[in-house]
Amino acid sequence: MLELVLKRLLAAIPVMLIVATVVFLLLRLAPGDPARVMAGDMASEETIAAIRAEMGLDQSIATQYLRWMGALAQGDLGHSIQSKLPVTELIKTRLGPTFALAAWAIGLTIALAIPLGVLAAWRHRSLADRGIMAVAVLGFSVPVFVVGYVLILVFSVKLNWLPVQGYAPLADGLAAHAAHMLLPTLTLSMVFVALITRITRASLLDVLGEDFVRTARAKGVTERYVLFRHALRNAAIPIVTIVGVALTALISGVVVTETIFNIAGVGRLIVDAVLARDYPVVQGTILFFSFIYVLVNLLIDMSYVLLDPRIRY
Amino acid sequence: MPSSIAPSLPLAAPPSRLRQGASAVLQDPVMLGSLVLLLVLVAISVGAPLLAQHDPAALTPRARLQPSSPVYWLGTDSLGRDLLSRVLYGGRLSITLAALVSLISVIVGLAIGLAAGYFRKLDAPVMRVMDGVMAIPGLLLAVAMVSLGGANIATMVIAIAIPEVPRIARLVRGVVLSVREAPYVEASVGSGTPTLKVLWRHIMPSTINPLVVQATFVCAAAILTEAVLGFLGLGFPPEIPSLGTIISEGRPFFQRAPWIVLCPGIFLALLILAVNMFGDALRDRLDPRFSRKNKV
Amino acid sequence: QSTVKIVFQAPLRVLDPVFTNAYITRNHAYLVYETLFALDAAGKPQPAMVESWKESPDKLSVTLTLRKGLKFHDGTPVTGEDVVASLKRWSDRDAVGQRMMAATAKIESPDAATVVIQLKQPFGLLFEALAKPNLPAPFIMPKRIAATPVSQAITEVVGSGPYRFVAANFQPGVKASYVKFADYLPRAEPSSAFAGGKLAIADRIELVNIPDSQTAINALRNGEVDFVEDVPPDLMPQLEGAKNVALKPYGKSTNMFTMKMNWLQPPFNNVKVRRAALAALNQTDYLDAQIGDAKLYQLCGAVLSCASPYASEEGATQTKKPDMARAKALLKESGYDGAKVVILHPTDLATLGALASVTAQALKEIGMNVEIQSMDWATLLSRYSKKDPVAQGGWSIFQTGFASLDLMSPLTNPNLDGRGETGYVGWAKSEETEKLRGQFAEESDVAKKKQIAIAIQKLNYEQVLFVPLGSYSKFKAYNPAKLEGMTEALVPLFWSGKK
């Protein structure tokens, strides 16, 4: 296992290099010029040229790439073009809110989706099953920004129970933190609850027909244990995969939630940076993401081995 | 005495898959219902040019945000465009988008996932590349692609499909890992089945269940991702309405003119509902352990 | 300790008010910096950091004496050296500044309290230039900072204004905070727009960026923030009747939509096609589509915006019902051959989203071959600087919005730039216009200035350098309990005139 972890972490390096290169190229392919974005729409061409020279953007792409890689090799992600702050610093300050949001959302998702999915599979084709599935379908057919908007309208503006926007770190107290997180979490997790409920149901249905489930029942194991101990674990691989994938989708997909609820997280950081062509920030953030993804996927793969002793790599 | 217990099944040749499929659809009310709904939605979208009484791009700024009226059946949007026509055309675009995105991402993801899961040597390199691809945000792709290819459907499809591919590949690979050692796979290999066929016949079917769920999700996600791109300002150009852009454009008017969000929203929900119900019914059909249940 | 939380329309990232002309940086700069002179509510320059000034009889030498006791936020006193360095940096960048420098022999500081400006030729706009309210503005900062080359954005914020920037709390694009500057000495005069006494309205100002306007409005209604800079017209109905929220325009015609055509490429390199297009346009459509509420917008054909003292409707046709027949005839006469018209459409700026569609519809109606190309603003900015034909990534029509402040003077109004390829995008080449602008700069008589302005406007509609697409009033919304009595100006200013 340890060997697997080490190998994977080593393998992460080329992945991140490739990602870095692709992102670098994509960014240069995308038209747009940080100098122009910064200087505004009335700056003269000479000014723009001067700024570009100042930022080193007038050099050839190859030179820029090599310079960036060189800095990267020393662990330097560079500085934001716009704010001049170190990219690591920017990511660090933005990470907390995003992780909090993702953690809440994943927590809520698992707490809701798995029991619901199990129930739906267990009562296959019953009213409960159909009901849960219908709600799940609705769950992913309503755009996040509409959900968020309606939630704010009801709970914050009309009822005045919860704040409209902003983020309070845990340090501000659990109550404040939870109050700020509740609506964004609901908004963000809806889609994932729907997805994971459905995948749980689908893969559980696959398993419930197996003989060992019958054996468990023959032992007099209660249904709850049959479902959660025997069936769910055998159905776990797709579920875990989707949870992992959802986690990655979630980290990059929080943008809308962060925008609506004005949470200064990494999602927003990257969107803003893309829109402003703040190259070092985009590159750095994506590198960081790819590292996270490698980690998350490593965890998923490790959980495969733990979940299913038959799996070998 | 039920008559269906024929002494034996016809031996001449098993009924063709098509026929089997068709009869399965007709027997299952859920499947039939969802298929009909899906077809109706597709039909009215495909028939948009015939059904729409207005040009979906024609603005009448003075007639903005009007509620339903004999002229504008579903009212107008914030630029005074006919909502009905826009929803119809938008449905067409969104359905195409969803279909293409899910098709492309499922096919590519499935192929990659099968290969990575089955061939031990490929697993590590392929999955690492997938990890990397996953990290590239769709937004950046959209910006880059739009600038390279213009804001058109091909660009959108690719920009939305690319990040979905590794997700599907992962899912498929996970399932493959857990079935590749199954005795029936061994048995098939042992009877000389070429690897591709083993993958296709014995391994791929086990991935169908989660795949159907994921694919219907991708379908919905494609439409919504496009909407989100619209929300962030990277959607289609204004003359090309899509359900997503209609919804995101209508959001500021949700209190004043809720129909702008609701109409495409309902269309979208019905569409996704139909796809999902059909997917669910299909998977029940595909699984022999359930398919025989209701037959007597 | 009173704290005011404000929401500006964009995220604050670039702090340098000379480097960029972004409105958000301007808003930020007004909290922190001051200029030598400042415009009052009537648009007239008044002394701000300057105590008194003397003009030599030939008007070629101006001696400025700084107010006593002025201090920068880092504690150092404001000196003439600082002023000289600041003016120098500003004039490297700003068009008006460049004109001023062109007329200037030298600027020097004989002693700490004095600055002398030696002109080579009369420059009627000297005080207006020193009071220039829009960016790049001649804000005064310490010499060590002003010494930074203008191609490099400064990151250290040290001004002499009523609020001190708290660098430690700055998170680019997220939040910033300002505290009342204890050593600030307000002038004795009553406050009037940018000029006069500035009494900080709060001990602390916290700037939060809320990217979604809807959320900003909701936060204001919920009492989470106290000030929202820009309320989109479509969201205003939500605030009407809301408790503890005041909604107020910055003034009349504070902003304007504009259209630029590309003079270098077909079809708009042909003045007749430009005229035909102009004839097809109709401001009401733009304003209805983009603003919606007729109470909030004004038809305005003035090239210097209707907020300008020189405003006039001379020559404008687009404010009336368009004469499509005439437009078609003009187009025919021009010999238009169906060349493709590419309209640039920014997807991420909702405030401009509808313009492209309206233009496209009008031009299609007269038979032009129109294509809208959508892209994000950053792409658009790079794209619009391309002079190539449309087939090679060029463009035909670019539309945007301006604050009237930027348009009020023929000198600062970039749309009236007639320098051709070296000028503002669209690359209109009009020597007559340039000549008139030169005259305007030198002229100090108001009546004559007005005449020149009207001549410029006429010329504009003849040659179609740009097309004003209508003005509207920008609205701010705030918590009256905290912010009543804020000084009124076209820009949000967080001080009041009296206690």
Next chain:
Amino acid sequence: MNATTRPASTGPILDIRHLKVRLPGGGDRRYAVDDVSLTVAAREIVCIVGESGSGKSVTSSAIMGLLPKGVLTLESGQILLAGRDITHAGLDTLQKLRGDRMAMVFQEPMTALNPLMRVGEQIAEVFEFHGKALERDAVRQRVLALLGDVRLPHPETLQHAYPHQLSGGQRQRVMIAMALAMEPGLIIADEPTTALDVTSQAQVLRLLNELRGRHDNGVLFITHDFDVVAEIADRVVVMQSGRIVEQGTAAEVLHHPQHPYTRQLLDARPRGDFRAVALQTAAAPALEVRDLGMRFETKSIFQSKRRRVDALAGVSLQLARGETLGIVGESGSGKTTLGRCLARFAVPTSGDILIDGAPVGGLTGAAARSYCKRVQMVFQDPFRSFNPRRRIGLTLAEGPLNFGADAAEVRTRMLKMLELVSMDPGALDRFPHEFSGGQRQRLSIARALMMEPEILIADEAVSALDVSVQAQILDLLESIRERLGVSMVFITHDLRVAARLCHRIAVMQRGQVVEIGPAQDVFLRPASAYARELVAAIPGQAAAHAAAAQSPFTA
């Protein structure tokens, strides 16, 4: 189990009255179980024998209330457990009874164990639900004791193994241990010894016997092995096509059968005669195994949970062309592993396998494919060797079609094969889970034969078949061997079957071949201690003692 908690009842432990279980459309017949009535009294062992597919397993599932929902439906009849009607008992009631008052050993232990749970945990689970008072330590002790009772080697490490790491017989014994855990009033054992070697089998039978002596258990024992019946049955029930055709005391049924089907069955019992005609030893062996070794190491973070098994240790043998080599031996001695290595399903950790003198390990591409065609395996676990999502017809046809056979021809061959293994042609359109255990085993043989292999490796290929079908299949294999010169590796625990079919026999123990030689020598003059033990443990010995003179195998 505590005697005071058991309701004092004088009536039978199990009483089934007129049970009818409906089959879904497309099945063999309308009712899987048709009007079955039987009783099992306390301290009684009732054996059900009968045709494969006659409804034995369905009857037992019905008792447990475990018929697959919506597929097989209990149409009428009554099931009473210790006098209490449980035909339509609720889930709660059933949960309390299952495992505690009635337990079942399922026919196919391969699929009946949860693949993701260590076997020890699976047994311990029974106590979790029925022996709540038990301390954790006590549970552990009980689990180890149970594993020891069923003669599993090294219970301390074996309890940490996952099912897939165990041999067929080991899994079966785990199943048995699980059923015996609470020493329930009714034990239903569905062919519990099919994968067990005779010594293990004897131990299991002894265990059941003891149990009913200690507690007043009743046992319903499904088997097709008449020696087992003779040894343990008090009463015998004979089933055919879902009906009971005869029942009575063991002595009555075995010695004075009334029904023709019973007589037919008794006649078909393997006699243990050596039928294989000696071979002309050919020059080159078809297959040769040299010093084969296979070691399994299971990894775990905990030292105590690690297991290292030498499933094969230095196995060498040769298979001549047209020869049938029987492999018998202890359960877990590496028989299946050897078979899998021969069929290239497993890669041995040391040693060589040579086909026609060429090493098998290095085969690639076309050579590997042709090897597939020449060597076919019948799996010990037929259920899982069929793709659950494919109809049987497709699975049967797959192999020949792979090698370019004509579809129509394949179809006729399939029909012929089904006939040979006495299955209905309708089977082609059904899915694997819709068959009985024996039916699947026959289908598995049919699949291997469809390929017309040169070498057939049959792993417990006839263990789940009733004797008449078994006899038929053995005849079939014999005729194929004779006609086509097929070489066979025949893995079995049934020594009588081995004797009947094989030229030579290899006896395996703990991964080694302890004895190899002509069938007669091995059985009549066993050289090694283990072989002697094996022969002595053949069930039905007591009854057959007198006749032992000419052959130890005749009942």
